[in-house]
Amino acid sequence: MDHIITNTDDYKIFDKLGSNKKPGPKGWVRAFLHKNPNFLGTPFFEGENLIVGNGRELVGQRIFNVASPGHTWTSYTISDFGVGSGGATVSDGTPIIADPTLDDVGLNNPITLSSAYDAESSSSTTGVIKPITTDGSITLMDGEYGTSTYYSKSKCVCVVDASEPTSLGAGESQQISEAGLYFTSGSTNVMFSHICFAPKWKESDSILTIEWYIIC
16 A cells, blocks of 8 residues: 655755754654544654664765775665664653664664564564565655755655554554664665654554665
């Protein structure tokens, strides 16, 4: 099932990121938990993500089409995502959110979404790595090269559908508190970006949609 999702306030995201002078590629994430596939509602999380060390190295390799010592990722592309339950803990009712680091290579605690999906290469956890375009989409957006917006941007819509995780039964729920983007070649995948947020509980009839913007 395709999810056609339109938002009219994207400019606020790009204004925020355009004013951020931190070097390197960067990203912005909005996450929604909803039941109507065509209506997202209000995001339960919105904020910047961390592009990890391997992700930054991928950008360098792809720009120059030259592999670095130890890694050959010139043919890899961002195409998959995964979610996990290791992004936060709760103490006395207060969520304590983990800090992603440049050294992250995988999710802290990956969640198996479906046996039809690939394993996360870093942990060998099966069924974690879902192709973005299975239910979502990848869009390259027009660049804006004005006074403060020197960037190109892409938007990945990552969807954990109502039937996922497939292990969920009626009345059951799954805690989700982290997500990752992956660049892939065949069944080999490497984490590109990692985000952690306060725990949300997904039931078998709800949809988790993550809008993941990458700005370069």
